[in-house]
Amino acid sequence: MSDQIIELAGREVRFSLRRSARRTIGFTISRDGLAVAAPRQASEREIRRALETKSGWILAKLDAWATRPAAPELVLESGAILPWLGGELTLNLRGEGVRTIVRREDDSLVLKHDPDLAGELRTRTLTRALQRFYKREGAALMTPKVEAYARQLGKPVRKVIVRDQKRRWGSCASDATIRLNWRLMGFPEDLIDYVCAHEAAHLVEANHSPAYWRVVESLMPDWKPRRQRMRDEADRWVVF
Known part of the structure; x- marks a missing residue:
């Protein structure tokens, strides 16, 4: 797992990259941000090209997550x-x-x-x-x-x-x-x-x-x- 940065539509986007035996490049977006799963043999260029191709979808999802309320923190008291x-x-x-x-x-x-x-x-x-x-x-x-x-x-x-x-x-x-x-x-x-x-x-x-x-x-x-x-x-x- 490694953390990287790419520019998409003029915006700097951080993402985590994990390589495995999978065959395709996949994206997951959550409150933690963008996670990319790629085949071990995929080149950096191929991964970045895939990100650029999906840039509209990625940025829209990141923006949607940014507007969601954060999960509440547990207060360790009776009644929680x-x-x-x-x-x-x-x-x-x-x-x-x-x-x-x-x-x-x-x-x-x-x-x-x-x-x-x-x-x-x-x-x-x-x-x-x-x-x-x-x-x-x-x-x-x-x-x-x-x-x-x-x-x-x-x-x-x-x-x-x-x-x-x-x-x-x-x-x-x-x-x-x-x-x-x-x-x-x-x-x-x-x-x-x-x-x-x-x-x-x-x-x-x-x-x-x-x-x-x-x-x-x-x-x-x-x-x-x-x-x-x-x-x-x-x-x-x-x-x-």
Whole structure:
């Protein structure tokens, strides 16, 4: 991964470049900016030509993202709202005991912690506890989904890992390991299904070619509106 700069229509645009075994040059635009994925053999000239060809679309998307409100930051106090499967959980902090424990109680997420925690240590401890909860619950929900889609395709899954991913909702490695972002647990379950199907389809086609999207459609005929909803709802997530 490398960071680069290009001038498009008189504007300086920064982008991250990642090379892989893919066959085509692809673009992703998010709150983090422009990300370019290119084949390992693609020259710098080819990549820049592709960017220039899509300059109108790229600049329009960057401008659209610039006007979207930033995701809210989580305040680590009781009453804070956490997205959960398209709905919400209310954070309930309880300063009791010395162990940090997180569990669901109806529409609340109870987080027990050492009452003597303070400052940066408190923030780090509570944040990590919440992330562990989302990862654990994410693995329990999403692993069977990925495996079911893989069975439909007749392909094995080596492992499903739910972890922190800043730029992606999911990825599929060449060894059939699928990684999913724990933040997906904030989305409605039908959108989680879309991401699981999306990554399972990479077990058949490694890139995003027309053949790949036909595999996705075989698993999920209505994938297009689901993908659009994923993009529209991306800012539901609080930052932590």
